[in-house]
Amino acid sequence: MIKNNKFKKMFPMLENIVYLDSAALAQKPLSVIEAGVEFYSKFSISTRTSDSKIGILVQQKVDLVREKIAKLIDAKSDEIIFSSGTTESINFFSLMAKQFLKEDDEILLSYYNHSSNIVPWMQIAKELKLKIVFSKNILKDINEKTKLICYSQVTNNLNQNFNSDEIYKKAKENNAIVLNDAAQAIAHEKVTFKNSDVVVFSANKMYGPTGLGVLAIKNKILKNINPVFFGGGAVEKIESSNDWVSKKGVSAFEPGTPNLAAIWQFEKSIDLINEIKIENIHELNLELSKYLYDQLLTIKDIKIASKRGDFITLFNIKNYASQDIASYLGHKDIYVRSGNFCSKLIPLVEDENDYVRVSLAFYNDKSDIDKLIQALKEGGDFLSFL
Numbered sequence: 001m002i003k004n005n006k007f008k009k010m011f012p013m014l015e016n017i018v019y020l021d022s023a024a025l026a027q028k029p030l031s032v033i034e035a036g037v038e039f040y041s042k043f044s045i046s047t048r049t050s051d052s053k054i055g056i057l058v059q060q061k062v063d064l065v066r067e068k069i070a071k072l073i074d075a076k077s078d079e080i081i082f083s084s085g086t087t088e089s090i091n092f093f094s095l096m097a098k099q100f101l102k103e104d105d106e107i108l109l110s111y112y113n114h115s116s117n118i119v120p121w122m123q124i125a126k127e128l129k130l131k132i133v134f135s136k137n138i139l140k141d142i143n144e145k146t147k148l149i150c151y152s153q154v155t156n157n158l159n160q161n162f163n164s165d166e167i168y169k170k171a172k173e174n175n176a177i178v179l180n181d182a183a184q185a186i187a188h189e190k191v192t193f194k195n196s197d198v199v200v201f202s203a204n205k206m207y208g209p210t211g212l213g214v215l216a217i218k219n220k221i222l223k224n225i226n227p228v229f230f231g232g233g234a235v236e237k238i239e240s241s242n243d244w245v246s247k248k249g250v251s252a253f254e255p256g257t258p259n260l261a262a263i264w265q266f267e268k269s270i271d272l273i274n275e276i277k278i279e280n281i282h283e284l285n286l287e288l289s290k291y292l293y294d295q296l297l298t299i300k301d302i303k304i305a306s307k308r309g310d311f312i313t314l315f316n317i318k319n320y321a322s323q324d325i326a327s328y329l330g331h332k333d334i335y336v337r338s339g340n341f342c343s344k345l346i347p348l349v350e351d352e353n354d355y356v357r358v359s360l361a362f363y364n365d366k367s368d369i370d371k372l373i374q375a376l377k378e379g380g381d382f383l384s385f386l
Helices: 030-042 053-072 086-097 119-128 164-173 249-253 260-276 278-296 322-330 366-379
Strands: 080-083 106-110 131-135 146-152 177-181 198-202 213-217 235-240 243-246 302-304 312-317 337-339 355-359
Touching (some): 030 260, 053 213, 080 249, 086 177, 086 198, 086 213, 119 131, 164 177, 260 278, 278 302, 278 312, 322 337
Parallel strands (some): 106 131, 106 146, 146 177
Antiparallel strands (some): 198 213, 302 312
């Protein structure tokens, strides 16, 4: 079993706080922070300035990071599109999907999806007269009418243990496209193009910068889709007053200046994950999640909604609002979340409307859990800090 004491020291924010909210935003190692400084102090040149020494280096960096992302998910570099994050990636693809979806087609969505993976599909469904099907069992509900399946390999709330391989197999039997919202999975377990057609995620969830995301689309789909945003860097030429030619490849889908500093930083977070290895991260999180579950059971009147071993653990304590508990902990510099975590359909399928959420990362250790448990036991009245 790997030891993680050395990992915590890599993250400056963790010197003074207990951070248990990585599902919302993962902390950044010093290498990622320093990469941002390096870009702005030494390489702050646009990729459009490609006829310069530094400009060439910047473009090479963008290409290299694109290749590293592709390798991470078993894709090709010309299938990787940069975005501002998971939310934009899903919205981006929903606009693209209007080009191949037609009236009465069905879009299959999990009840446990983040709202960012629900509302964009509801919007285009209204416009195109599509049918939205909400599901508690994605695999069971795929049928010949299903044209698009959108779910999260790992949810940000109550883990569903989806069988991604079986979902993809059945989807292909029914000629459906599968979109995997991998925002939570990408930093904790293997994400692969082998069981999905579209993969979306954010750099900030995998210890990288905010403001950068990935929209990965298989070439067999991408080559039949036209861009939906337009601007500099994506236009090859304008031939007349009403006709223009788009660039080829992923450049056509990335108008404007990319978030170069974030790309610079993202490379370092990818390198860190590759160095530690995703299977080791998964093993560490699994062990710590079980410890968290076992320790939470010692809290009086607690109700744990998650399963033992889920790296995202939801719970409630009788007679106390989740927000009061989270606020009490936050004032002790123990950072958790409360609510339904933008998963607005949970009340339709679960008894509770909101929870306290503890989400772990490889930089956490048992001492973090012990401090959480001690604070909960000392709390008594979770409003007493006011």
